[in-house]
Amino acid sequence: MSNIKYLIRRQHFLRGHDSLEIDSATGSTIHSIHTDKDEAIAVWKKLVVDAVRENDLYHYDIQDRISEDVLKEADQYLQAQLGTSLFSEYGNLIDYIPHHLNDDATFELAQKLRFLHYQLYEFTDxxxxxxxxxxxxxxxxxxxxxxxxxxxxxxxxxxxxxxxxxxxxENFLAENEHFSKELIERIKFNGRSNIVEPITDQPELLEQILNSNQTTWGFEKNRRYEDNIGRLKFRFSPKYAEIVPINDLLKEPLFEIxxxxxxxxxxxxxxxxxxx
Structure with missing residues (x-):
């Protein structure tokens, strides 16, 4: 029996100055959980299609977010399906996707425009x-x-x-710059003060790593104690690969996976x- 689960989540789009931003979700809520892949896909597609038909395009920043080439491709697709252009006579997107466009074509168009109020995710245990x-x-x-x-x-x-x-x-942060930047922003301002215990059991190795990354890392020594007592600080924002070897040497790490x-x-x- 497979331990794979399929999760459908509704996205909550961020409201910008003039419209809702299709690439900026403030969060999402769980709609349903499935163990059968075909069932999950069918439910997801119906939710996407229903949401497209319930929401006017002009409330969203689609035309600002989607490249001209993709918009042109989407326009050609709609014209091939219905003989209707995706754009008005003034060059703006039409107000809504025609409701008489069939479900499969509506879903395909929604994907091209990234107009997806629901997302489907696959998880193991x-x-x-x-x-x-x-x-x-x-x-x-x-x-x-x-x-x-x-x-x-x-x-x-x-x-x-x-x-x-x-x-x-386990190493997902190394492959996702968006995630790793969020981690760096969170930990680089969390300087640990009043440290009176050695920060590592391997001071020579830590010093070697710090010396090879002096433009990124610094070490503030607590002058009342021995050399291995103090706190680390960032001089500039490091890359994730520069954080890991130092974090692994700390007796009290900055983060754990x-x-x-x-x-x-x-x-x-x-x-x-x-x-x-």
């Missing part, structure tokens, strides 16, 4: 997350900028729980946007 040791919490994306306080909630900024950073294998099961992952997903 093992997922990896990042534990921030100083903050004693999991790494999540920070609060999105909301210039108009669209939620009209005075507690929105304090109650917000951001999107979880996760991966399907932790393994969780699927049920725990679902619990963490359900925490997103609580209180909003």
């Amino acid at each position: 093992t997922t990896y997350v990042v534990w921030l040791c100083d903050d004693e919490c999991l790494l999540r994306f920070g609060h999105p900028f909301d210039p108009y306080n669209f939620h009209n909630d005075p507690d929105y900024y304090t109650s917000y729980i951001g999107r979880l950073v996760y991966g399907t294998h 932790r393994k969780i099961d699927f049920d725990t992952l679902i619990e963490l997903f359900n925490q997103e946007h609580e209180g909003c």
Whole structure:
């Protein structure tokens, strides 16, 4: 029996100055969980098609986000299906996708335009997350900028729980620059002060690594104690590959990669946007 699960999540798009941003989700909510792949795909496609038909295109920044070549391809596709252009006589996107376009064609067009209110994800029973040791919490994306306080909630900024950073294998941060940058932003301002214990059991190796990366790392010695006592600091934002060997040498690491099961992952997903 396969341990693969299929998760469908509805995206909550970030509201920009003039429109909703199709590439910027402030979070998402779980719609359904499936064990059968064909069933999951069928449900996902129907949800996408229904959402396309319920939402007008002009509320979204599609024309700003999608390249001209892709828009041209989408226009040609719609014309081949219905003989209708994707653009109005003024060069703007039409207000909505024609409702008489069949389901398969509507789904195909939604994918071309990245107009996807629902996403389908595949998981096994093992997922990896990042534990921030100083903050004693999991790494999540920070609060999105909301210039108009669209939620009209005075507690929105304090109650917000951001999107979880996760991966399907232990070294996922090394392959995702977006995730690794978020980690670096979180840990580089967490300088540990008043350290009176040695930060590593291998001071010679740590010093060697620091000396080879002097433009990135610094070490503030606590002058009241021996050389191996003090705190690390960033001079410039390092790359993830520069963080790992130092983090591995610290007696109290800056972060840890932790393994969780699927049920725990679902619990963490359900925490997103609580209180909003």
